[in-house]
Amino acid sequence: MLSFIESGYTTKTEYDAAIKAGRLIAPANGSGALGVTIGTHSGAFQADEALGVWMLHQLPRFASAPVTRSRDLKVLEPLTIVIDVAGVYDHGLLRYDHHQRGFFETFDGDAGVAKGPDSATGVFKTKLSASGLVYKHYGREILCALHPALAKTPTDLEWVRTKLYADFMEAIDGNDNGVEIADATRYKENTTLPHRVARLNGRWNDPAGGPSEDERFAGASAVCGEEFAAALEYIVNCELPARTLVEEALLTRAQTHACGQVICLPNSGCPWKTHLYELERKHNVAPLVKFVLYMDSASMWRVQAVTAEGTAFTNRLGLLEVWRGLRDDALVAVSGIQGAKFVHAAGFIGGHATFEGALEMAVITIKASK
DSSP: OOOTTTTTOSSHHHHHHHHHHTOSBOOTTOOOOOBOOEEEOOSSOOHHHHHHHHHHHTSGGGTTOOEEEOOOHHHHTTSSEEESOSSOEEGGGTEEOOOSTTOOOOSSSOTTTOSSGGGOOSSOOSOOOHHHHHHHHHHHHHHHHHOGGGGGOHHHHHHHHHHHIIIIIHHHHHHHTTOOSSSSOSSOOOOSHHHHHHTTSOOTTOOTTSOOHHHHHHHHHHHHHHHHHHHHHHIIIIIHHHHHHHHHHHHTHHHHOTTSOEEEOSOTTOOOHHHHHHHHHHTTOSSOOOEEEEEOTTSOEEEEEOBOTTOSSOBSSOSOGGGTTOBHHHHHHHHOOTTEEEEOTTSSEEEESSHHHHHHHHHHHHHHTO
16 A cells, blocks of 8 residues: 555545545555546646646656546546546645636745735746646656756755746746737747647548557656656756856856956867856846856857846947957957957957957956946
């Protein structure tokens, strides 16, 4: 018999109540052991519940749980956990719907407080979908199940959990709740995960004898899982190590130059912008970093301006105006820096044959700005 922890309930009282209500049912194999079941709605499916079911299946206690798709409350009531249907959000009862009147929960907001985005207490203001609720309550377990090393580093786990929500899950929440990504759009975006899942539903003119609705749903759930796992893998194996390197560079920036406004990274492929902004806030950095140095794939040292946060092309400080658009001998003649290779016409990046020369380009620019 499954323990109350294995069953998905958080207290013995809830577990006993579930048994009494018949929410833990005997499996079809007749073993006599209690089994767990997952429920969601029938009919046309969306990425939301397809992803939510996949996430639940990553947890050992739900890994082999059969999925019942129905809108009949009598069918759903005995099931262990139900998402995206039945009109109830109650973590204690393992019920995770988001359609009911008055519901407005967010990823990091205080429970039961918000009535809309303006009153949401956390950083995130997007109303949760069913999969968002699953991620909110089970996200840490899911991430550790897929990447066990995260369980050993709680701070990394929390960062990855929030990063994946911002980069992946919030879009699912917004889409399923009808939240536009912008007040006005210039073109249609029909390549998103929700769009691709929608196309997996049966069509009005499908010939008879094709896949059943439940078979189509299972395929959609697998597609969602592949996307989730890929996004998570990138964050864990690329973004997280990059963040470590950026933090090391930021904390040792005085060793790069005493002005504290230049950092040096070990290579050109390290994604640094988002991490730098976050880490500057974390460590109360002042003055802010103006330039990042790194060696590119051709062994040239680059000096790149840091853009103002939230902008794509506005630099905190661009390389000197008189250098912009010049290359090689012409740049050396104007700058007086031997080995200077180029400065982009927009002033956001330049190149030098050596680290020392790239640093000099940055420092001269910083001094000239005072």
